[in-house]
Amino acid sequence: MTCRKKEKYSAYLCSREWSVLKEAVKSRSKGWCERCTINPMDHVHHLTYERKYEERLEDLQACCKQCHEFIHAKSDADPALDRPIVLPWSGEAVKSFYLAGKITGTTWRETIVPDWSDENHSFSYHEAHHGSSDNYWSVVMDACDVLGVNLHYTGPWWKDTFCHGWSGDSTHPHGYGPCSEGRVELSEIEFRRAEVSRAVQVAIQRADLVFAWIDSPDCYGTILEIGYARAMNKVVVVAFSEEFAATKAAHEMWLLTKWGYYIDDKTPEKAWNQFWKLVAFEQEAKDGAAVG
Numbered sequence: 001m002t003c004r005k006k007e008k009y010s011a012y013l014c015s016r017e018w019s020v021l022k023e024a025v026k027s028r029s030k031g032w033c034e035r036c037t038i039n040p041m042d043h044v045h046h047l048t049y050e051r052k053y054e055e056r057l058e059d060l061q062a063c064c065k066q067c068h069e070f071i072h073a074k075s076d077a078d079p080a081l082d083r084p085i086v087l088p089w090s091g092e093a094v095k096s097f098y099l100a101g102k103i104t105g106t107t108w109r110e111t112i113v114p115d116w117s118d119e120n121h122s123f124s125y126h127e128a129h130h131g132s133s134d135n136y137w138s139v140v141m142d143a144c145d146v147l148g149v150n151l152h153y154t155g156p157w158w159k160d161t162f163c164h165g166w167s168g169d170s171t172h173p174h175g176y177g178p179c180s181e182g183r184v185e186l187s188e189i190e191f192r193r194a195e196v197s198r199a200v201q202v203a204i205q206r207a208d209l210v211f212a213w214i215d216s217p218d219c220y221g222t223i224l225e226i227g228y229a230r231a232m233n234k235v236v237v238v239a240f241s242e243e244f245a246a247t248k249a250a251h252e253m254w255l256l257t258k259w260g261y262y263i264d265d266k267t268p269e270k271a272w273n274q275f276w277k278l279v280a281f282e283q284e285a286k287d288g289a290a291v292g
Contacts, residue, residue, distance in 0.1 A: 012053060021055060029062035035071075036079040037086070039064030045071060081142075081150045084208070088282040092235050094208040096139065096152040100225040101213035101268070103156060108213060111269035113143045113153050136202045146276050155203030200225065210234050211275070213268040214256070215241035217249040226259060236260030239271035 012018055022044050033039045041062040046052075048059050069075040084093035099109050110116035143153035200221075204210060210229035212222050229236050238260040244250050245264040261278075265271035 021057070021060065024057055025060050025062050028057065032062065033064035033067055033079070034062045035067040036064060036083045038083045039066060039079060043068040080148065083149055085147055085149050085151070085276075085279065087235065087279060088286045090235075092208070094151070094235060095149075096154050096207050097209040097211060098154050098204050098207035098225075098229070099156070099211055099213070100222045100229075102216075102219060102222070108268045111267070112211075112272050113140070136199045139206055147280055154206040156200060201228065204229050204234065205232060207234060209237065210260075211237045211239065211272060212256075212260070213239050213241075213271065214250075214253075215244045217244075217247075217253065223256065226256060230259050237271075237275050238262050239268065239275075240264045242266050 025044050026041055028034075029041055031041050033041050035045075042065040043063045045061045045063040045068055046055070046059060047061050051059055063071070064079065066075065066077065066079045070078050070080075084095040086093050099112060101108070107117045137155040137157050140153040142150040144151055204225060207229075210225065212226050214222060226236055226238065236259060238256050240250055240257075240263075242264050261275060263271045263274050265274055
């Protein structure tokens with residue numbers, strides 16, 4: 001850009017015409033960055049220079065300083081990854097999630113949260129996923145990328161080798177672990193169960209969305225988790241496996257499908273992705289209607 005062009009552009013950015021456009025962009029964005037949606041607007045970014053000096057509103061984007069610096073390669077930190085996903089039909093913001101469903105002898109959560117099983121079996125599991133003072137599960141930051149946004153995982157994890165689905169002995173009922181035949185005192189079992197109960201409650205409280213995968217009728221804990229999440233006004237997604245959805249038992253569980261966004265699919269991963277595809281589709285439709 002020559003000196004004369006730079007001077008012309010600098011003068012334009014100080015002009016009344018540009019001030020009017022900037023205020024219109026600020027009004028449209030309600031003062032917030034339209035890229036990350038979490039920081040106040042500081043700048044106006046050109047999405048295109050096709051109509052330079054005669055820009056339309058759709059040519060411009062309200063930006064925070066951090067986003068503007070990332071766009072122009074002045075920073076490697078992308079604030080957009082820290083934004084929540086806002087459900088276009090309800091305005092509910094989702095930044096963290098909880099995966100409800102059977103835990104004993106299962107590894108389906110790792111199709112959504114990579115290395116979930118490995119983390120549960122690691123020697124550092126207790127330090128990594130238990131708070132030092134409150135003994136609740138830790139929140140795993142940036143557990144997965146959804147629609148270009150990093151979502152945090154709040155739980156559940158396996159509590160320990162004595163309770164709540166230790167896969168080393170998957171023959172035992174859910175919530176028991178290898179606790180029979182005098183290997184662990186009853187008082188210890190009740191103590192561990194109480195810990196798991198508290199951890200589940202706190203993990204759901206920390207979540208914005210609860211995704212529940214159901215593939216059989218004996219999902220007793222999952223039903224409670226869905227009810228608790230609804231009582232906490234969380235976003236709830238209830239997903240039945242296609243095979244289970246065709247059964248009489250699933251038909252009798254119809255109330256669950258009315259307490260959240262209902263999906264049926266072949267696998268938990270496909271059901272999870274199907275929900276977010278719906279979010280993306282509805283957002284595109286909403287954006288298209290706004291432009292039109």
